[in-house]
Amino acid sequence: MSLSGLLLLQQFVLVLAALVLFTSFVLLAQARLVSAIHAFAWQGALVAAVTTVVAVTGKSHHLYFSALLTLALKALLIPWMLHRLTRRLALERHVEAVWRPALTIMAAVGLVIFSYWLVLPMVQQELTFTRNVVAISLAVVLIGLLMMVFRQQAVIQVLGFMSMENGLFLAAVSATAGMPLVVELGVAFDVLVAMVLFGVFFFQIRESIDSLDVDQLNRLTESVGEDE
């Protein structure tokens, strides 16, 4: 089945999902901290939009609720908390050089291709739609992972972590029309607690190494003679 054979609303979901993937790339290569937080907020809003569209197509009412939850949590609350934290840590003007931007982006492109390759076995069983959406969300998850590996600044690593969660949520919503409500609430709760704890850790890290460059957290190694 080709893309043009899909329902209009499904095509719309795919476009939105592609935009989510696009914001992932923006996040990955964004040097300015505040802009990165904005990009993340946009990503959250797009995931909420996907949820709303799926809710309209599938007529599953609890999805309206999860759309609202995503919008409140991922597009408003968490970006707001991060904004406040950067202000309190005096990092508003922080610019974090991206290590070899071209290479990083190429690695992300590789991950997108890899995700499509990984979901190939699902081809006989499912329609183009699900396969595309699962591949895109997997790519968002993996790019979040890549961000946590390549970027050394604690706040940006947290953004990577949160965008991984966005990818997971996108998969849950668009491929399976949402997990049971109790699970979704549990996940949202965990994400919120994680965000609060990350905030606590920013201060602990700065207190201990006087910076948020987690690259400098290197006291614990496997090398002999660490105590002396």
Added chain:
Amino acid sequence: MNALLVTLLAPVFGALVLTVLRPLRWAGWLNVAVSAVSFAAAVVLAWTVAGSGEVAGLTFRVDAFNVYLLVLTAFVGLTTSIFSRPYMRYVCEAGMTGERGMRIYHAMYQAFMFTMLLALSTDNLGILWVAVEGATLATVLLVSLYRTPEAVEAAWKYFVLCGVGIALALFGTVLTYFAAQHVIADPEAGLLWSTLYRHAGQLEPAVMRLAFVFLLVGYGTKVGLVPMHQWLPDAHSEGPTPMSAVLSGLLLNVALYAIVRLKMLVDGSLAATAMPQLAGYLLMGFGLVSFLTAGLFLHRQRDIKRMFSYSSIEHMGLMTFAFGIGGPLATFGALLHMLVHSFTKSAIFVTVGHAAHIAGTQSIDHIRGLIRTQPAVGWSLLIGVAAIAGFPPFGVFTSEFLLLTATMQAQPWLTVALLTGLAVAFAGLFRHVQPMVYGAAPEGQQPVQANLLPVAVHLGLVLWLGLSIPGFLARWLDRATELITGAQLL
């Protein structure tokens, strides 16, 4: 059902009260009391399950497999809380943490127990995920409790690595749910393990295969499988000692429990394909690599808690390997090994806490002459290490012997690797422990006030399990084996 609710709600109550309770002296006792209530309820629950075979309801489901882990978790939680009461007061008096830190410690201890028990008793794979992630969140502040740069680094590493790992597990869960949607009509039931298990044969193999890889990597991070183990030695060595005891003795078990449950689903789904054993092979591979690597790393450790955390990785690797082999004998051995490893390892960490207290450091090079200074601690450490290294007559020997026999039947060549690994690990442990116990004690080393009751109880149980496994326990494990493999051993 009521017993289950008490088991679960006691820690919730404890966590809430301990968050606000001011007097430190009471907090320690309340921590013990709450753990005792939870343990008592777990025993009652086990009794019910032994009679009826299964307790289910409200998306909880307790059968022969998880009930024994529930009792084990509640028991180790209780004994560790008994140890932690005086130990944490010493920590507080030594100025390593303040009153606020102590409140966080006690509240998070109970929150952690709750997440563990919830993960074990729930039937819903989504809740399982939420609980395992919750366990990370509850313990991460405890790892950084001392606020040293090392502790903060360890906690950040733990947080980020486990967070990422567990996120991958959620992706696997979503894929499982996706596979279930084509089989199970009711969307609310699509994540219930028991429902999925009934329909396991119809789940789409291609999707389940992909899902299992993600689930294995995700939960495997928490089990501490190599190469996702990086967080484990750091978190264990930098956190307070009671935390190391429950992390090693319980958290790793729970993550492995999740993997075994999911393997049962995948095995059912792949039964008709060209590679029905795929999940088993994956577990065997990861398990064996972890087992061998950790054994080698034991040799070059400088920190006593770090060393024993590598020993935990080694044993978790062995269990993962055994569950991978499958079959009644290997599974029975793995279940027994889970039990004895938890007892022994938490006893060792408790002893190590005292040893580090005596020497005033965790550095292996500076812990000397324990048996001269305080014979009880020295002997406990020696016996504990003998037990964990797999000496007869301790229970670890029994379970490792069963595992070797099973390997001999299934994959004879791998027995060589296992035996080599066991010898390497044994050598690694003893070359460090021997001088710590027997070496010349430094001038002025004083005995400390030690509470070795938990150690004695744990090691006594391990000895008992090594000499003769009581009939009821054997039947219990056998029923769990039947549940996992479909065949009884005894």
